[in-house]
Amino acid sequence: MFKVLDITKNDVVAIAVDGKLSKSDYDKITPLIEKTVRDYGKIRLYIQLDYVDGIEPKAFRADIKTYLKFFNNMKKIAVVGKTHWEKMWSGLAGPFVSGDIKYFDYHEIDEARKWIK
Template identity: 30%
Template sequence: MIQFIDTQKENLIAARLSGKLDEENLKTIHERIHRIIDKGHKVDFYFEMDDFEGYTLKGFWEDIKTDAEHIDDYGKIAFVGNKKWQEWAAKATDFFTGCEAKYFETKNKEQAMAWATE
């Protein structure tokens, strides 16, 4: 499930992720990505992973397609969580993409939001 967080930054997609993300969840994010890049901006992300379990198979595939299509359109990605695999996912994202990705523990979510919006 995705619960979007309202922010004042027009090129930031901020959301709380929980459960497993499916194809429809990822299509919703993809639509928001297009709205931002159509305005000529790079897309920044802030994701709080609260009880986040990952993706359904179709959701994972949709995420890969979206990232492949837009990886050059991404700026910063702040991952906020409390599980080791989430930290590794952030490091892999940072390593394999041209964007800046950083992991923050849940207790530091204000710092994560500040980093994503600077």
């Protein structure tokens, strides 16, 4: 599931992932992204992968759809993770966004938060 983090402010949308992602998670977070895009045009996205237990097929489609919908609205994306798989996955998102994507290891959370701001 997604949890909105306290650094969500102005053009920064910050979420933590904990558990298995479902389409309903995207149904909840997409309106926040849409509002931020309406208010600021370009946004910065911070994704903290606390624990990922998988992604349902409908959620995977929603993930791709979200990236495509906001392709030109992403200024920066910071991904914080713990595994090689998460690092690889964040690299695969590159073709789906126009902004910079940078992966940070979990022990670099402070650096990731500074970079996204």
